[in-house]
Amino acid sequence: MVNMKGILVLPLLFAVALSSQSNNKEKELDWWETTIFYQIYPRSFKDSNGDGIGDLNGITESLEYLKELGIGATWLSPIFKSPMYDFGYDIADFYDIQDEYGTMEDFENLMAKAKELDIKIVLDFVPNHTSNESVWFEEALRGHEKYYDYFIWEDGVVDENGVTHPPNNWVSVFRKSAWEYREEVGKYYLHQFVIGQPDLNYRNPEVVEEMKNVVRFWLEKGVAGFRVDAIAHLFEVDKADFGGKYPDEPLSKNTDDPDSYDSLDHIYTKDLDETVEMVYQWREVFEEIKAKDGLTRVMMTEAYSSPQMTMKYFGNGERKGAQMPFNFVLISDVNGRSSAAEIKYALDKFLTFKPIDEHANWVAGNHDNNRVASRFSPELVDGINMITLLMPGIGVTYMGEEIGMVDGFVSWEDTVDPSGCNTDDPINYWMSSRDPERTPFQWSADKNAGFSDGDKTWLPVADGYENLNVEVQRHSNSHLNVYKALSALRTDKVFRYGRYESVAYNEGVFAFRRWYNKKAYIVVINFRQEAYTIDLTYFENVSKKVEVVVRSIQSPKNPRDILQANQVEILGSESLVLRVL
Structure with missing residues (x-):
């Protein structure tokens, strides 16, 4: 409770102490257990040839920037041959590079430069579907029995x-029927995403082996x-x-719009147990390649599923699965309107459900969701980065979140994302479009934010880039410099091996403590604009003073400031990393 002066009397919630390791011993950690993963959307990162589209050479030229941030691995959204109906997630050839992005030689140059800088390259694997312009699908339409299956x-x-209608009521993630008719074979094919993305049949052993070979091809390239x-x-x-016919899915009652994916309960097309088994098989391929060169390969899985389902991807005790089933709570469960209690509940959830000997991971943004500065607020960018980098586990950063990029405005005329276009709604399309979080990376105040020297970029650059860019933030009290400080701090043993407990002090203030041996830090984030005075001696072994180590850019406090632990004033939207003295 808080008295009239805003001074804390009692915390609202009991803290839950959780461990990031099964014990407190310093085990040797593999590369992926300590690094920060930085997601690059290649089309929007850096254009090296002036065509307005980001490319591999642009990434290669910019790898020193990742090193500057303290990044040890980067995940690239798809770079494979594609007609680009879904901007690379419709793959025509899993074994080749999309022309707009470069050549295989460009990719190998990128790999060589990354190796020189000790930055690991992780690629996007899109196993659910291919492109309707792939050789496989074209051969299927010609009646080739192997590829038809x-x-x-x-x-x-x-x-x-x-009148002929689709086989059942299944709906695409991008709206409307998930079935498309082809006269060449007189049947409908399933596409759970855009029409140009026919689903692959994983009940066919040849498909299973084909996709394992795709994995082997790229892993063997390093x-x-x-x-x-x-x-x-x-x-x-x-x-x-079901008698030889795919059954209808039950109505969900979430919407009256029959074309919406949310109109059905996807019990027949999503989260099936066979999917988990396939993840285990892919992990066996990873281990097969590791046996040849000694390098651990990491698997991240994208599933917006229940915690119970997500945890299955880790493994089953006997077989290993993905090291990083993505934890989307900071995207799906909370936003800038959430209370400190809701933040605590969301963050503690993954730690509670995960197997004790596995790592959590923290993802606050990606190419499919509004940016942190737009979903929470620009003032909370540093606080969210404190969470993703200092909570127990692995940090994942979407390009631009380190400088607080905001969603760009993309007009209906400029909208290219099928999720937005398929609404057929020039007024409300922006609610479904993913283009705003994919606008070009803001390097400088130069033309096109330094992303491209071309006359036109594939998406318009976001407004305000002249003052919100890397070049400006390198030399100021900025999100970028806060991010670098957090990146350096997470190498401390407290954040690699330490334990964790959290508390929601009131409506606005969420805090967590990390400690290892006799050293401890407290991270405090105020999700409201109201100021509070809080008593950090609530945490065990915190009794006298704390020292400011990192603070959000709007904070009037300075690093090395000493504060009385029992009476710390937290201003509206202020975030602090404090060392316990």
């Missing part, structure tokens, strides 16, 4: 008027692992279990 086909339903896209959608029910 690579995809999922079904007869339509003919009504009393002789990539350090994969982020696995849309894993929850990999399997559909076996129609043989």
